[in-house]
Amino acid sequence: MASDAALERSTLRKAALRLLPLMGLGYGIAFMDRVNISFAALQMNRDLHFSASVYGLGAGLFFISYAALEIPSNLILARVGARRWIARIMFTWGVIAVGMMFVRTPWQFYVMRFLLGAAEAGFFPGVIYHLTLWFPAQHRGRAISRFYVAGPLASAFMGAVAGSLLGLEGRLSLSGWQWLFLVQGIPAILMSLLFLLYLPDTPATAKWLSSDEKRWLETGLAADHALTRSPGEHNTFKALRDPRVLAFVALNFMTLGAYYAFNLSAPSVLETATGLSAGRIGFFVSIAGLMGAAAMIFNGWHSDLRRERYLHLAAPLLIQAACFAVMASTHAPVVMLGAYMILITANWAAAAVIWLIPGEILDPRSVAVAVAGINGIGQLGSFVMPYAWGLARDATGDFHTGLAALTAPYLIAGAIVLVLRQGHRRRLLTVAPAA
Numbered sequence: 001m002a003s004d005a006a007l008e009r010s011t012l013r014k015a016a017l018r019l020l021p022l023m024g025l026g027y028g029i030a031f032m033d034r035v036n037i038s039f040a041a042l043q044m045n046r047d048l049h050f051s052a053s054v055y056g057l058g059a060g061l062f063f064i065s066y067a068a069l070e071i072p073s074n075l076i077l078a079r080v081g082a083r084r085w086i087a088r089i090m091f092t093w094g095v096i097a098v099g100m101m102f103v104r105t106p107w108q109f110y111v112m113r114f115l116l117g118a119a120e121a122g123f124f125p126g127v128i129y130h131l132t133l134w135f136p137a138q139h140r141g142r143a144i145s146r147f148y149v150a151g152p153l154a155s156a157f158m159g160a161v162a163g164s165l166l167g168l169e170g171r172l173s174l175s176g177w178q179w180l181f182l183v184q185g186i187p188a189i190l191m192s193l194l195f196l197l198y199l200p201d202t203p204a205t206a207k208w209l210s211s212d213e214k215r216w217l218e219t220g221l222a223a224d225h226a227l228t229r230s231p232g233e234h235n236t237f238k239a240l241r242d243p244r245v246l247a248f249v250a251l252n253f254m255t256l257g258a259y260y261a262f263n264l265s266a267p268s269v270l271e272t273a274t275g276l277s278a279g280r281i282g283f284f285v286s287i288a289g290l291m292g293a294a295a296m297i298f299n300g301w302h303s304d305l306r307r308e309r310y311l312h313l314a315a316p317l318l319i320q321a322a323c324f325a326v327m328a329s330t331h332a333p334v335v336m337l338g339a340y341m342i343l344i345t346a347n348w349a350a351a352a353v354i355w356l357i358p359g360e361i362l363d364p365r366s367v368a369v370a371v372a373g374i375n376g377i378g379q380l381g382s383f384v385m386p387y388a389w390g391l392a393r394d395a396t397g398d399f400h401t402g403l404a405a406l407t408a409p410y411l412i413a414g415a416i417v418l419v420l421r422q423g424h425r426r427r428l429l430t431v432a433p434a435a
Contacts, residue, residue, distance in 0.1 A: 004216065011213040015134045018208060020146050022198060023127050026090060028150035029188050030123050032158050033097040033116070034062065036184050038264045039162035040100075040177035042271065042278050047175055050106065052265075056390020058109040059264045063256075063382035066117035070376025071369060073122025074129060081201035082130045086123060087192045093119035094188030101178040101185075125372040128355050133202060136220035138304065145300025145352040149293045152348045156289030158184075162267075163279030244420065248358060248374045251416045254409035255317065255354075257381025259347060261389040262324075262406060269399050270340065274333040288341040292348030300352035310421035313353045314414045316346035321410035328404035357420075385409075 037044075037059055045055055077085040096116045103109045127147065135143040165183055166176035174182070200206040203217050262269070270281045295316075303312040323343035327336055358370050389402045 007212055007216040008220075011209065011217050012135070012139055014208055014213070015203075015217075016143065016146065018206070019131070019134060019199075020143065022194060023131070024147045024150035026086070026150075026191055026195065027124065027127065027147060028154035028157070029090075029184075029191060030093070030120055031151045031154045032184055033093060033188060034120065035155075035260075035263060036158060036162070036180055037100075037113075038267050039158065039166065039278065039282070040180050041265070042177075042267055043166055043169070043175060044103075044177040047177070048104065048106075048109075050109070052390040052393040053387075054106045054109070054390070056265075056387045056393075058106065058113045059390075060260070060383035060386040061110050061113045062117035062120075063260070063379040064117065065114045066121045067376040067379040067383075069118055069121035070125055070372040070379070074125050074369065074372035077122060077126045077129070082126060083196060083199040083201050086126055086130075086199065087196035089120060089123045089126070089192075090188045090195060091192035093123075094185050094190075094192065095119075097185030097188060098182055099185075101174070101181040121376075122372070125375045128371050128375075133221070134217070136217075136223070138307070140304075140356055142300055142304050144355055145296050148300075148351055148355075149296050149348075151351065152289040152292030152296060152344070154289070155292070155344070156286040159282040159285030159287075159289060161282075162285075163277070163282040166278055242370070244423070245358070245370050245374060247416050247420055248354075249377045251354075251413045252374050252378025253381035254413040254416075255350070255381075256378055257383075257385035258320075258324075258406045258409040260382040261385035261402065264386050265389060265393075265399070266340070269403075270336070272399065273331070273336045276333075284337055284341065288344035291341060291345040295345045295349035296352040299349040300356075303353050303356065309353050309357050310417055310424065313350055313357075314417040314421070316350040317410050317414040317417065319343075319346040320350070321407050321414065324403050324407045324410065328400050328407070381409075 041050075041055055041059075044050065045052075050058075073085070073089070093116060096112065096119050100112050100116070103112055128144065131140065131143055131147065162180060165180040168174070168179040169176040171179065203209060203214050206214075209217070267278065267281050267285070270276065270284065271278070274281075276284075299312055299316070303309055306312075320343055323339045323346065326339040327343070330336055330339070355371065358374060385406075388405075392402045392405070393399060
């Protein structure tokens, strides 16, 4: 029998190579289809005569249905398996993403964004939960950051190609924003087939793992579960009443709401602030995405190395608060672009760590529901804040008020993380003597 060290290396290498590229590509497409509306808005709002309020409401409606269906979706995934359920999710959201090209009225825009959120609901928390079945806690930061890095890379790709797709204005009698939805929606449909064919539901069903590798993985995961499993009767939904889960719901509400309020209008904000073309703005979005990808990989790796999550999360949250304060107080294009790029870099650095904590502090039987609850309920902020942003933009005719307001959510989120850190340290001191 191979040594434990050799088994560890071979098992994790196989799991990483077989799972992370597939899941990362799926998430990259999901992220792109969710936020490509921000580039489409440069033409769509003008062509369809949408006000900032109409756009903000429609952009945010995605997150209402997304939030409502997160927990049911993860419960179904846990029952039927990730392979079939994630394939279903990708196929339906791909069809609806393409259908966005046929929108003509505000109500059609509202309905399609709502349906897109319903179709995509469950993909992200489903993947996060699925990865907890494959990677022990001490390796999870690197695994999740390598999957999650597809988000900033998708942002970089979208920034690079959005200008070209918008430049297809008039080809085959389609507007540029229609080409954007068409070209970026089709990959999700194709990817659904890859998930159906190649994603195993559990390590036990993975033909590419040897029996010794399966045994090593089972032992490692069992050791993690022993640290978090609660004794006695278990109620899955009780996890949603755990104060730590509620704190993460509030944290996610603040950060996701503020991020999407800004990001769904970022190209328009940068266009107004700098006077640059859509292609030039896309270039800076791409560079920020690449910086974010590097920050995500580093923060996930360093968090694993130090076995510390809370400071690795709080620091980038507070940096984002500072960036919004700078952007709100300047009219200088260079300062605006610099603050934007640091903001996006810090956002993805935080994203590398935020989903590591629930899997390490909760009973493993509760993780699927807890992650879905944190992500789903927290996503309500992604409806409230973009709509409020649009109302503020229409009322003031300017984006600086909205930028200033977005400083507060990140300050509150940073404070929540530091309070959770103190509670975590007290729990460790309580458990230490028994160990």
